[in-house]
Amino acid sequence: MSDMELTGQVEPPMANGEVIFEAPWQSRIFGMARVLCEAGHYTWDEFRAHLINQIEAWERANNSAAKIEKGGEVEYPYFDCFLGALTDMLESKSLCSELDLAARSEEFAARPHGHDH
Amino acid sequence: MSHDHDHDHDQNQNQNHNHSHEHEPPSPQAIRAEAIESLLLEKGLLAPTAVDEVIARYSERVGPMNGAKIVARAWRDPEFKARLLKAGTEAIAEFNLEGGQVEKLVVVENTPEQHNVVVCTLCSCYPWAVLGLPPKWYKDPAYRSRIVREPRTLLEEMGTVIPDSVDIRVWDSSAEIRYLVLPLPPADVAENIGDYTESELADRISRDSMIGVEVL
Numbered sequence: 001m002s003d004m005e006l007t008g009q010v011e012p013p014m015a016n017g018e019v020i021f022e023a024p025w026q027s028r029i030f031g032m033a034r035v036l037c038e039a040g041h042y043t044w045d046e047f048r049a050h051l052i053n054q055i056e057a058w059e060r061a062n063n064s065a066a067k068i069e070k071g072g073e074v075e076y077p078y079f080d081c082f083l084g085a086l087t088d089m090l091e092s093k094s095l096c097s098e099l100d101l102a103a104r105s106e107e108f109a110a111r112p113h114g115h116d117h
Numbered sequence: 118m119s120h121d122h123d124h125d126h127d128q129n130q131n132q133n134h135n136h137s138h139e140h141e142p143p144s145p146q147a148i149r150a151e152a153i154e155s156l157l158l159e160k161g162l163l164a165p166t167a168v169d170e171v172i173a174r175y176s177e178r179v180g181p182m183n184g185a186k187i188v189a190r191a192w193r194d195p196e197f198k199a200r201l202l203k204a205g206t207e208a209i210a211e212f213n214l215e216g217g218q219v220e221k222l223v224v225v226e227n228t229p230e231q232h233n234v235v236v237c238t239l240c241s242c243y244p245w246a247v248l249g250l251p252p253k254w255y256k257d258p259a260y261r262s263r264i265v266r267e268p269r270t271l272l273e274e275m276g277t278v279i280p281d282s283v284d285i286r287v288w289d290s291s292a293e294i295r296y297l298v299l300p301l302p303p304a305d306v307a308e309n310i311g312d313y314t315e316s317e318l319a320d321r322i323s324r325d326s327m328i329g330v331e332v333l
Binding site: 020022023024025027028029030031032034035036038039041044045048051052055056059064065068073074076078079080083086087090095096100101104105107108109113 | 142143144145146147148149150151152153154155156157160162163164167168169171172175176217218239240241242249250251252253256257258259262263292
Protein backbone atom coordinates (compact mmCIF):
# COMPACT_ATOMS: atom_id res chain seq x y z
CA MET A 1 0.00 0.00 0.00
CA SER A 2 2.49 2.51 -1.20
CA ASP A 3 -0.03 5.36 -1.38
CA MET A 4 -0.60 5.35 2.32
CA GLU A 5 2.38 7.23 3.59
CA LEU A 6 1.32 9.64 6.23
CA THR A 7 1.85 13.30 5.73
CA GLY A 8 1.50 15.16 8.93
CA GLN A 9 1.57 18.87 8.36
CA VAL A 10 -1.58 20.87 8.70
CA GLU A 11 -1.51 23.27 5.81
CA PRO A 12 -3.71 23.90 2.80
CA PRO A 13 -4.07 20.72 0.77
CA MET A 14 -1.87 21.83 -2.08
CA ALA A 15 0.84 23.10 0.21
CA ASN A 16 1.35 20.04 2.36
CA GLY A 17 2.77 17.85 -0.35
CA GLU A 18 -0.50 16.00 -0.83
CA VAL A 19 -1.77 16.16 -4.37
CA ILE A 20 -5.54 16.11 -4.12
CA PHE A 21 -5.90 16.26 -7.91
CA GLU A 22 -3.43 14.45 -10.13
CA ALA A 23 -4.42 16.17 -13.36
CA PRO A 24 -6.21 19.42 -14.19
CA TRP A 25 -9.25 17.61 -15.62
CA GLN A 26 -9.85 16.07 -12.20
CA SER A 27 -10.10 19.47 -10.55
CA ARG A 28 -12.30 20.74 -13.41
CA ILE A 29 -14.88 17.96 -13.01
CA PHE A 30 -14.89 18.35 -9.23
CA GLY A 31 -15.39 22.09 -9.66
CA MET A 32 -18.21 21.64 -12.18
CA ALA A 33 -19.96 19.07 -9.99
CA ARG A 34 -19.87 21.49 -7.04
CA VAL A 35 -20.93 24.57 -9.01
CA LEU A 36 -24.01 22.83 -10.42
CA CYS A 37 -24.90 21.45 -7.00
CA GLU A 38 -24.49 24.84 -5.33
CA ALA A 39 -26.65 26.37 -8.07
CA GLY A 40 -29.42 23.99 -7.01
CA HIS A 41 -29.52 21.67 -10.03
CA TYR A 42 -29.18 18.66 -7.72
CA THR A 43 -28.27 17.81 -4.15
CA TRP A 44 -24.92 16.32 -3.16
CA ASP A 45 -26.83 13.25 -1.97
CA GLU A 46 -28.06 12.73 -5.53
CA PHE A 47 -24.53 13.12 -6.82
CA ARG A 48 -23.26 10.73 -4.16
CA ALA A 49 -25.73 8.06 -5.30
CA HIS A 50 -24.35 8.23 -8.85
CA LEU A 51 -20.79 8.13 -7.52
CA ILE A 52 -21.53 5.05 -5.41
CA ASN A 53 -23.05 3.32 -8.46
CA GLN A 54 -19.96 4.08 -10.53
CA ILE A 55 -17.59 2.87 -7.81
CA GLU A 56 -19.58 -0.32 -7.23
CA ALA A 57 -19.60 -1.05 -10.94
CA TRP A 58 -15.85 -0.49 -11.20
CA GLU A 59 -15.11 -2.65 -8.16
CA ARG A 60 -17.33 -5.43 -9.51
CA ALA A 61 -15.84 -5.29 -13.00
CA ASN A 62 -12.31 -5.32 -11.65
CA ASN A 63 -12.90 -7.86 -8.91
CA SER A 64 -11.08 -5.54 -6.52
CA ALA A 65 -12.42 -7.07 -3.29
CA ALA A 66 -10.92 -10.47 -4.09
CA LYS A 67 -7.61 -8.92 -5.11
CA ILE A 68 -7.39 -6.94 -1.87
CA GLU A 69 -8.33 -10.02 0.14
CA LYS A 70 -5.34 -11.79 -1.36
CA GLY A 71 -3.09 -8.88 -0.46
CA GLY A 72 -2.81 -7.55 -4.01
CA GLU A 73 -2.59 -3.94 -5.10
CA VAL A 74 -5.42 -2.31 -6.97
CA GLU A 75 -4.90 0.67 -9.25
CA TYR A 76 -8.13 2.52 -8.66
CA PRO A 77 -9.21 5.34 -10.99
CA TYR A 78 -11.38 7.28 -8.55
CA PHE A 79 -11.73 10.28 -10.81
CA ASP A 80 -12.86 8.12 -13.73
CA CYS A 81 -15.72 7.06 -11.45
CA PHE A 82 -16.29 10.71 -10.53
CA LEU A 83 -16.39 11.64 -14.23
CA GLY A 84 -18.92 8.85 -14.84
CA ALA A 85 -21.03 10.12 -11.95
CA LEU A 86 -20.99 13.65 -13.33
CA THR A 87 -22.11 12.57 -16.79
CA ASP A 88 -24.83 10.34 -15.27
CA MET A 89 -25.98 13.30 -13.17
CA LEU A 90 -26.04 15.67 -16.17
CA GLU A 91 -28.00 13.15 -18.22
CA SER A 92 -30.51 12.37 -15.48
CA LYS A 93 -31.23 16.07 -14.90
CA SER A 94 -31.30 16.82 -18.66
CA LEU A 95 -28.48 19.32 -18.20
CA CYS A 96 -26.32 17.80 -20.92
CA SER A 97 -27.01 14.69 -22.98
CA GLU A 98 -24.55 11.89 -23.58
CA LEU A 99 -25.18 12.37 -27.31
CA ASP A 100 -24.06 16.02 -27.25
CA LEU A 101 -21.15 15.15 -25.04
CA ALA A 102 -19.93 12.37 -27.31
CA ALA A 103 -20.13 14.64 -30.34
CA ARG A 104 -18.24 17.47 -28.64
CA SER A 105 -15.59 15.08 -27.32
CA GLU A 106 -15.08 13.67 -30.79
CA GLU A 107 -14.70 17.17 -32.17
CA PHE A 108 -12.09 18.07 -29.53
CA ALA A 109 -10.21 14.80 -30.00
CA ALA A 110 -9.88 15.52 -33.71
CA ARG A 111 -8.08 18.82 -33.14
CA PRO A 112 -4.47 18.81 -34.27
CA HIS A 113 -2.25 18.10 -31.31
CA GLY A 114 -0.54 21.12 -29.82
CA HIS A 115 -3.20 23.45 -31.20
CA ASP A 116 -3.58 26.92 -29.88
CA HIS A 117 -6.79 28.91 -29.78
CA MET B 118 -3.42 7.17 -14.83
CA SER B 119 -1.89 8.48 -17.98
CA HIS B 120 -0.74 11.70 -16.34
CA ASP B 121 1.94 10.72 -13.92
CA HIS B 122 3.88 13.91 -13.81
CA ASP B 123 3.37 16.94 -11.69
CA HIS B 124 0.47 19.21 -12.49
CA ASP B 125 0.59 21.29 -9.35
CA HIS B 126 1.93 24.32 -11.12
CA ASP B 127 -1.31 25.04 -12.93
CA GLN B 128 -3.63 23.94 -10.16
CA ASN B 129 -4.88 27.42 -9.52
CA GLN B 130 -4.98 28.76 -13.00
CA ASN B 131 -7.76 28.64 -15.49
CA GLN B 132 -7.68 25.15 -16.88
CA ASN B 133 -10.27 25.29 -19.59
CA HIS B 134 -7.72 23.95 -21.98
CA ASN B 135 -5.86 20.84 -21.05
CA HIS B 136 -3.13 21.18 -23.58
CA SER B 137 -0.35 22.71 -21.57
CA HIS B 138 1.76 19.64 -22.21
CA GLU B 139 2.44 19.72 -25.87
CA HIS B 140 4.55 16.60 -25.81
CA GLU B 141 1.60 14.32 -25.19
CA PRO B 142 -2.01 14.35 -26.39
CA PRO B 143 -4.71 15.03 -23.81
CA SER B 144 -6.21 11.93 -22.20
CA PRO B 145 -9.75 10.87 -23.17
CA GLN B 146 -10.84 11.97 -19.68
CA ALA B 147 -9.31 15.42 -20.16
CA ILE B 148 -11.08 15.76 -23.51
CA ARG B 149 -14.39 14.66 -22.02
CA ALA B 150 -14.02 17.07 -19.11
CA GLU B 151 -13.27 19.90 -21.51
CA ALA B 152 -16.27 18.91 -23.65
CA ILE B 153 -18.58 18.96 -20.64
CA GLU B 154 -17.32 22.38 -19.60
CA SER B 155 -17.71 23.88 -23.05
CA LEU B 156 -21.28 22.57 -23.37
CA LEU B 157 -22.26 23.80 -19.90
CA LEU B 158 -20.75 27.22 -20.63
CA GLU B 159 -22.72 27.42 -23.89
CA LYS B 160 -25.94 26.49 -22.12
CA GLY B 161 -25.30 29.18 -19.52
CA LEU B 162 -25.22 26.61 -16.73
CA LEU B 163 -21.73 27.68 -15.66
CA ALA B 164 -20.52 31.22 -15.15
CA PRO B 165 -17.11 31.65 -16.79
CA THR B 166 -15.10 31.84 -13.53
CA ALA B 167 -17.33 29.71 -11.28
CA VAL B 168 -15.28 26.54 -11.58
CA ASP B 169 -12.02 28.38 -10.90
CA GLU B 170 -13.54 29.89 -7.79
CA VAL B 171 -14.59 26.51 -6.46
CA ILE B 172 -11.17 24.99 -7.16
CA ALA B 173 -9.49 27.91 -5.40
CA ARG B 174 -11.77 27.46 -2.40
CA TYR B 175 -10.91 23.77 -1.98
CA SER B 176 -7.23 24.18 -2.88
CA GLU B 177 -6.47 27.16 -0.68
CA ARG B 178 -9.00 27.99 1.97
CA VAL B 179 -10.59 24.69 2.94
CA GLY B 180 -8.26 22.22 4.59
CA PRO B 181 -7.15 20.45 7.76
CA MET B 182 -5.85 23.69 9.27
CA ASN B 183 -9.50 24.43 10.04
CA GLY B 184 -10.02 21.14 11.87
CA ALA B 185 -6.78 21.73 13.76
CA LYS B 186 -8.10 25.04 15.15
CA ILE B 187 -11.19 23.25 16.41
CA VAL B 188 -9.21 20.46 18.05
CA ALA B 189 -6.82 22.99 19.62
CA ARG B 190 -9.71 24.91 21.14
CA ALA B 191 -11.27 21.69 22.43
CA TRP B 192 -8.01 20.75 24.13
CA ARG B 193 -7.83 24.11 25.90
CA ASP B 194 -11.47 24.78 26.60
CA PRO B 195 -13.46 22.02 28.36
CA GLU B 196 -16.73 23.87 27.91
CA PHE B 197 -16.20 24.08 24.12
CA LYS B 198 -15.11 20.44 24.03
CA ALA B 199 -18.32 19.37 25.77
CA ARG B 200 -20.39 21.30 23.22
CA LEU B 201 -18.32 19.90 20.35
CA LEU B 202 -18.83 16.30 21.44
CA LYS B 203 -22.52 16.87 22.05
CA ALA B 204 -23.36 18.61 18.76
CA GLY B 205 -20.45 19.10 16.38
CA THR B 206 -22.21 21.12 13.69
CA GLU B 207 -23.59 23.64 16.17
CA ALA B 208 -20.29 23.94 18.05
CA ILE B 209 -18.22 24.72 14.96
CA ALA B 210 -20.68 27.30 13.65
CA GLU B 211 -18.70 30.06 15.38
CA PHE B 212 -15.69 29.30 13.14
CA ASN B 213 -17.69 30.31 10.03
CA LEU B 214 -16.05 27.66 7.89
CA GLU B 215 -16.79 27.27 4.20
CA GLY B 216 -16.58 24.01 2.29
CA GLY B 217 -19.67 22.16 3.51
CA GLN B 218 -20.20 18.48 4.27
CA VAL B 219 -20.48 19.17 7.99
CA GLU B 220 -24.26 19.53 8.16
CA LYS B 221 -24.26 16.61 10.59
CA LEU B 222 -20.77 16.52 12.07
CA VAL B 223 -20.11 13.98 14.80
CA VAL B 224 -16.87 14.44 16.75
CA VAL B 225 -15.51 11.26 18.32
CA GLU B 226 -13.01 11.56 21.15
CA ASN B 227 -9.94 9.38 21.50
CA THR B 228 -9.34 8.26 25.07
CA PRO B 229 -6.74 6.03 26.72
CA GLU B 230 -9.31 3.23 26.30
CA GLN B 231 -10.64 3.90 22.81
CA HIS B 232 -9.08 4.92 19.51
CA ASN B 233 -11.37 6.13 16.71
CA VAL B 234 -10.80 5.95 12.97
CA VAL B 235 -12.99 7.19 10.12
CA VAL B 236 -13.80 5.67 6.73
CA CYS B 237 -16.36 5.97 3.96
CA THR B 238 -16.86 2.38 2.83
CA LEU B 239 -19.09 3.24 -0.14
CA CYS B 240 -17.34 6.20 -1.73
CA SER B 241 -15.39 9.18 -0.40
CA CYS B 242 -17.54 11.08 2.12
CA TYR B 243 -15.42 13.36 4.26
CA PRO B 244 -16.02 16.51 6.37
CA TRP B 245 -14.67 19.02 3.84
CA ALA B 246 -15.13 22.17 5.93
CA VAL B 247 -12.81 20.87 8.65
CA LEU B 248 -10.42 18.58 6.73
CA GLY B 249 -10.52 19.73 3.10
CA LEU B 250 -10.76 17.17 0.32
CA PRO B 251 -9.76 13.60 1.17
CA PRO B 252 -6.29 12.24 0.41
CA LYS B 253 -5.98 9.55 -2.23
CA TRP B 254 -5.52 6.65 0.19
CA TYR B 255 -8.79 7.51 1.97
CA LYS B 256 -10.69 6.80 -1.27
CA ASP B 257 -8.74 3.65 -2.06
CA PRO B 258 -10.70 0.35 -2.07
CA ALA B 259 -7.97 -1.24 0.07
CA TYR B 260 -8.33 1.32 2.87
CA ARG B 261 -12.14 1.28 2.64
CA SER B 262 -12.38 -2.47 3.07
CA ARG B 263 -9.39 -3.29 5.26
CA ILE B 264 -9.89 -0.58 7.89
CA VAL B 265 -13.23 -2.21 8.67
CA ARG B 266 -12.00 -5.81 8.52
CA GLU B 267 -8.60 -5.48 10.19
CA PRO B 268 -8.16 -1.95 11.57
CA ARG B 269 -5.30 -2.78 13.94
CA THR B 270 -3.23 -4.47 11.24
CA LEU B 271 -3.84 -1.75 8.66
CA LEU B 272 -3.07 1.05 11.12
CA GLU B 273 0.16 -0.72 11.97
CA GLU B 274 1.05 -0.91 8.27
CA MET B 275 0.40 2.82 8.12
CA GLY B 276 2.86 3.33 10.95
CA THR B 277 0.42 3.66 13.84
CA VAL B 278 0.58 1.01 16.52
CA ILE B 279 -2.45 0.92 18.80
CA PRO B 280 -1.76 -1.12 21.95
CA ASP B 281 -3.93 -4.21 22.37
CA SER B 282 -5.33 -2.68 25.55
CA VAL B 283 -6.96 0.10 23.50
CA ASP B 284 -10.19 -0.64 21.63
CA ILE B 285 -10.40 0.55 18.04
CA ARG B 286 -13.72 1.85 16.83
CA VAL B 287 -14.28 2.41 13.11
CA TRP B 288 -16.84 5.02 12.05
CA ASP B 289 -18.34 4.62 8.59
CA SER B 290 -19.59 7.85 7.05
CA SER B 291 -23.21 7.55 6.01
CA ALA B 292 -25.31 9.63 3.66
CA GLU B 293 -25.69 12.32 6.33
CA ILE B 294 -23.09 11.89 9.03
CA ARG B 295 -19.48 13.04 8.75
CA TYR B 296 -16.95 12.26 11.48
CA LEU B 297 -13.99 14.11 12.95
CA VAL B 298 -11.64 12.42 15.39
CA LEU B 299 -10.63 14.45 18.43
CA PRO B 300 -7.11 13.12 19.01
CA LEU B 301 -5.35 12.99 22.36
CA PRO B 302 -2.71 15.70 22.69
CA PRO B 303 0.94 14.63 22.44
CA ALA B 304 2.29 13.55 25.84
CA ASP B 305 4.63 16.54 26.24
CA VAL B 306 1.79 18.95 25.48
CA ALA B 307 -0.81 17.21 27.62
CA GLU B 308 1.11 17.89 30.83
CA ASN B 309 0.89 21.67 30.58
CA ILE B 310 -1.62 22.44 27.88
CA GLY B 311 -2.43 25.83 29.37
CA ASP B 312 1.05 27.07 28.50
CA TYR B 313 0.32 26.86 24.77
CA THR B 314 -1.73 29.18 22.61
CA GLU B 315 -4.42 27.70 20.37
CA SER B 316 -2.29 28.45 17.36
CA GLU B 317 0.76 26.69 18.86
CA LEU B 318 -1.41 23.69 19.60
CA ALA B 319 -2.93 23.71 16.11
CA ASP B 320 0.57 23.42 14.66
CA ARG B 321 0.96 20.08 16.41
CA ILE B 322 -2.24 18.59 15.00
CA SER B 323 -2.04 16.59 11.80
CA ARG B 324 -4.76 15.84 9.31
CA ASP B 325 -4.18 12.12 9.74
CA SER B 326 -4.71 12.33 13.49
CA MET B 327 -8.15 13.83 12.82
CA ILE B 328 -9.01 10.91 10.50
CA GLY B 329 -7.68 8.57 13.15
CA VAL B 330 -4.84 6.91 11.24
CA GLU B 331 -2.19 8.63 13.33
CA VAL B 332 -1.55 9.19 17.02
CA LEU B 333 0.13 12.42 18.08
